[in-house]
Amino acid sequence: MSGTRESSAALRGFGAVPAKRRHIKNTLILFCPADKRKDDKTQPRQGGGRRFSMKRAVITGVGAVTPVGIGKEEVWKNVKAGVCGIDRITRFDPSDFACQIAAEVKDFKPEDFMDKKEAKRMDLFVQYAVAAAKMAVDDAGLALDKEDGNRVGCIIGSGIGGISTLCEQHARLLEKGPGKVSPFMIPMMISNMAVGQVSIMFGCKGVNLTTVSACASGTDAMGQALLAIQRGDADIILTGGAEATVNELALAGFSSMKALSTRNDDPKGACSPFDKDRDGFVMGEGSGIMVLEELEHAKARGAHIIAEVVGYGSTNDAYHMTAPAPEGEGGARCMAAAVENAGIRPEDVDYINAHGTSTPYNDKYETAAIKTVFGEHAYKLAVSSTKSMTGHMLGAAGGIEGILTALAIEDGFLPATVNYRTPDPECDLDYVVNQGRAADITYAISNSLGFGGHNASVVLKKYID
């Protein structure tokens, strides 16, 4: 969600740029001697005051509830075909709003995934998470009741939590008084309840955490899950993101920030990342959850391995509430950190699933950040924004984009950036425009950048035993 327009830009201190540039350079010198470690990935690392040998983490199942379909097969088929899930908002009458479009999840029936009573106690974002988690567990062929629950964890991100529940109960407070506010309001609304309910449903009694870093939440969840598996804290972690913010209050708030596209007359063409005429992001919703599993555990049960997760970077711009730092310096440090953490060289990276929100600033600065980290190689690797199809699923974005990156590697197919019409001289990389294409991908990065200056990147790798 990073990257609002003029309003935020006016608040900046551009005088600080040279210092920040120096900072990037220094950081890269710190982060880049990755090749020295390249052939010795299993060496013990210092961490948290103790030494340990890192374990490997692989994705063995995925589940998705998205504006372009529900379930792995439907979502991947539609993403490959360039189907856009954006349309005029149906959940409420958007006529009074500057932005009247969103990427809503269609045809979601909670009773397909959980019983009616359970569903009633969940905000929509939690229902999405539970449904996606169930699909991921099924896809992984896991019988969780046969696992030791203490070795099964759950780390899911949500940027906002149960805002619709909050709004409904606030209306009751105003209309009927404090005695009529539902006792379920708090436990339905709080952002950690996706993790809470998924853990109840699947017996995740081990490592448990909710990441709340705005639009980086889902990627931070994946990254924290990776670290926990590498440390040996868990054998299995259900991880990803969930969000359900197609709601009057959320839409009004994002609208006031001038962050949203207002191409109401052309919903399908509204989200156009990296295009010269891009005019803002389009709100999406849903959940992407994956089963991240310790490699030996996955092999022992003969699991199908979709891709390996090998690196994580987390930084903050420390610059502005919503505007990205000039030249995307925070995002650059983050990608460099993820590459370093993976123990690879920048030129090993074949594909970046970009944050690519379609806001003027995000796409310009993310492009600059990619050039900072990858140099000439920036023009050789492929970059695409699947948000052009799914909309911006906010805290769920990292979850679904991590999944799409894994499927891209497994299937050997780069998903497109759709709606690309007019080249922007400031965005001059290979964005896989309008048509996806076959490609052999060994290493790929999924980027997420969030309000609050949060940056998160994960590195995925084709699984090779």
Next chain:
Amino acid sequence: MDIFEKVKEITVEQLGVEEDAVTMDASFINDLEADSLDIVELMMALEEEFDIEIPDEDAEKIATVSDAVEYIKDKQ
């Protein structure tokens, strides 16, 4: 609709149980699997439907469907 039928309807809606399970003898907690939060919400729904106030000390004594029906009859 008599009071029992209304209470049944609200119970089915609030607790997500089958209609047949909501008999006069049914205990909200033991038979209909309500937890403490369900009970609070159920009492709110009954207050709203029958336009009554159920103070906490009274709510604590309402354990079964018939307790609720009798309480509402007395209040009306």
